Amino acid sequence: MTDDSVPPVQAPDPNPYANPKNPNNLIERVQAILLKPAPTWDVIEGEQTSVKALYTSYIMPLAAIGPVANAIGSVLFGAGAFGIVVRASPVSAIITAILFYVLSLIMIYVVALVIDGLAPSFNGQKNFIQALKVAAYASTAGWVAAVFGIFPALGLLALLGALYGIYLFYLGLPKLMKNPADKTIVYMIVIAVVYIVLTLVIGAIVGSVVSMGMMGSGGFGALGSNSSHVSGTLTVPGAGKVDLGKMEAAASQMAAQASAMQNGQTTVKLADATELLALLPASLNGAARTDDNTSSGGAGGIAVSSAKSTYHVGDGTVNVTVTDMGTVAGIGAMAAAMNLNTSSSSATGYEKVTTENGRMVTEKWDNAAKHGEYAIVSDGRFSVEAEGDNVDMATLKSVVAGIDLDRAKALTQ
Numbered sequence: 178m179t180d181d182s183v184p185p186v187q188a189p190d191p192n193p194y195a196n197p198k199n200p201n202n203l204i205e206r207v208q209a210i211l212l213k214p215a216p217t218w219d220v221i222e223g224e225q226t227s228v229k230a231l232y233t234s235y236i237m238p239l240a241a242i243g244p245v246a247n248a249i250g251s252v253l254f255g256a257g258a259f260g261i262v263v264r265a266s267p268v269s270a271i272i273t274a275i276l277f278y279v280l281s282l283i284m285i286y287v288v289a290l291v292i293d294g295l296a297p298s299f300n301g302q303k304n305f306i307q308a309l310k311v312a313a314y315a316s317t318a319g320w321v322a323a324v325f326g327i328f329p330a331l332g333l334l335a336l337l338g339a340l341y342g343i344y345l346f347y348l349g350l351p352k353l354m355k356n357p358a359d360k361t362i363v364y365m366i367v368i369a370v371v372y373i374v375l376t377l378v379i380g381a382i383v384g385s386v387v388s389m390g391m392m393g394s395g396g397f398g399a400l401g402s403n404s405s406h407v408s409g410t411l412t413v414p415g416a417g418k419v420d421l422g423k424m425e426a427a428a429s430q431m432a433a434q435a436s437a438m439q440n441g442q443t444t445v446k447l448a449d450a451t452e453l454l455a456l457l458p459a460s461l462n463g464a465a466r467t468d469d470n471t472s473s474g475g476a477g478g479i480a481v482s483s484a485k486s487t488y489h490v491g492d493g494t495v496n497v498t499v500t501d502m503g504t505v506a507g508i509g510a511m512a513a514a515m516n517l518n519t520s521s522s523s524a525t526g527y528e529k530v531t532t533e534n535g536r537m538v539t540e541k542w543d544n545a546a547k548h549g550e551y552a553i554v555s556d557g558r559f560s561v562e563a564e565g566d567n568v569d570m571a572t573l574k575s576v577v578a579g580i581d582l583d584r585a586k587a588l589t590q
Contacts, residue, residue, distance in 0.1 A: 203238060210317050210345065218349045221310055228309060232282070236313050240281050243323030244274035250327040288312045292354065292368060298481060298500065298560075299364040301356030311353050315346040343369070363539055363552075366530060447473060447482050448501040448588035454484035456499055456580050461488040462572065488576075493547075493567035497576055500560045501589065542570055549573050555582045558589070 209217040248271060286309070293308035295301075322338020346368070351361050450471035459466055466486045473482030483500040520529035526543040541550040551573040552562035561580045563573040 203235065206235065207239070207317055207321060210314050211321070211341075214345055214348050218314075218352045221314060221349070222307070222352050224310075226306065226310075228306070231306075231309055231313055236282065236285055239317065239320040240285070241278055242320050244278040244281070246324050246327045247277070248274040285309070285312050285316065288368065292350075295364065295367060296354050296356065298483075298502070299354075299356045299360040301351075301354040301360070301364070304354070307353040311346065311349050315342050315349055318342040318345060362528070363530075366539075446589050448585060449473070450482040450484050452588050453482060453499050453501060453585065454486070456585055457484060457486045457497055458576065458579055461495060461497075461576055462490045464488045464490045490565075490568055490572065493565060493572075495563055495565040495568055495572065495576060497564075497580075498560075498562045499580055499585065500562075501585070502554075502558055502560065540570070551577055553577060556586060559585050 206217075209220075289305060289309040289312040292311055293303055293305045296303045296308070318341040319339040322341075325338075343365070346365055347361060350356065350364060350368075351358050354364075356364055450473040454469055454471050457466060466488060468485075468487040470485045471483070481500065481502060483498055485496065485498040488495045488497070520527065520531075522528075525545040526541070528541045529539075531538045531540075537554040539550070539552045543549070547567045548565070549568070549570050550562065550564045551570065552560060554560045559582055561577045561582070563576045565573050
């Protein structure tokens with residue numbers, strides 16, 4: 178006989194972070210991703226969730242921190258320089274906060290689309306839920322640090338939070354999207370460009386809407402499609418100068434492509450993969466082209482085509498890939514507008530990203546392993562990459578320079 182008055186013993190929840198009934202769920206997850214990121218990403222990778230669950234339980238409450246803090250700070254302390262301080266009215270602060278909040282929620286979704294759409298280009302696996310996890314949890318440090326927006330003088334601390342988010346991204350991206358570790362840096366650079374562009378666009382939109390709503394006789398409804406344009410240049414310390422006009426154009430292109438992706442549509446003519454293969458030289462330094470491989474098409478509005486070949490040069494090997502970025506070409510356009518210029522070096526090699534004649538160039542060399550990589554993104558649409566072992570960088574650069582990208586462009590006309 179059993180005693181029904183005694184409740185059955187329940188096993189402890191093996192993953193309290195994923196339990197929506199746990200009142201400490203949000204706090205514990207924030208602490209975990211900030212203090213123990215590597216093992217926490219392992220937990221996140223295996224969790225079953227949905228877009229709605231991620232938004233309601235994590236993204237929405239944390240994304241609200243910055244807009245609320247900035248609203249309070251702008252009313253209580255204001256902003257200004259040279260002894261002149263301007264404080265926002267409560268109504269203006271609230272409107273600005275709401276706009277920033279809504280657009281920030283949209284931004285996370287768009288960035289997740291980009292992460293997911295680019296995964297195959299970096300030998301990763303497409304999975305939108307995993308991509309949304311990356312976008313959300315890597316943003317945790319920036320969201321939490323945004324509380325310092327209450328005090329304008331502490332704005333640098335908010336920046337440090339955003340920088341820590343880069344580290345979180347670096348750890349989580351390969352675990353969730355399954356891309357090779359050596360592809361993570363370039364993958365991150367492209368995604369970072371999207372973040373920067375969307376942030377600039379959101380700032381422009383909010384500024385335009387608020388100014389029109391507060392000062393224009395027509396209220397918010399007076400904001401037309403031509404009411405505001407981003408222009409000029411923005412200097413990013415350690416990176417380069419951003420062409421804001423090109424960034425705005427690229428953002429518009431990206432928005433149209435993202436909309437098409439959501440609707441499962443393809444809006445561009447994709448270069449035929451076999452014709453891309455024909456762009457690769459028949460031989461390199463006397464070595465015949467071998468191991469030809471082509472791929473094209475896609476799903477969910479993502480359309481990319483590529484061709485790859487191998488050359489056995491003496492004791493070395495060179496792999497060359499040419500890719501038509503197709504429906505995600507807006508990302509390449511953003512990269513070109515960014516004018517990225519970064520570099521790092523070690524005892525055995527170096528890695529750098531530069532912008533030359535509107536083309537983003539990535540270069541990496543490890544002298545100990547005799548391994549090098551050289552790639553360009555042209556017209557925001559085509560990428561050419563040469564990766565080699567036991568060959569010099571000059572060889573990699575020469576094969577990339579020998580690809581006729583004007584012919585590639587003609588394939589999409």
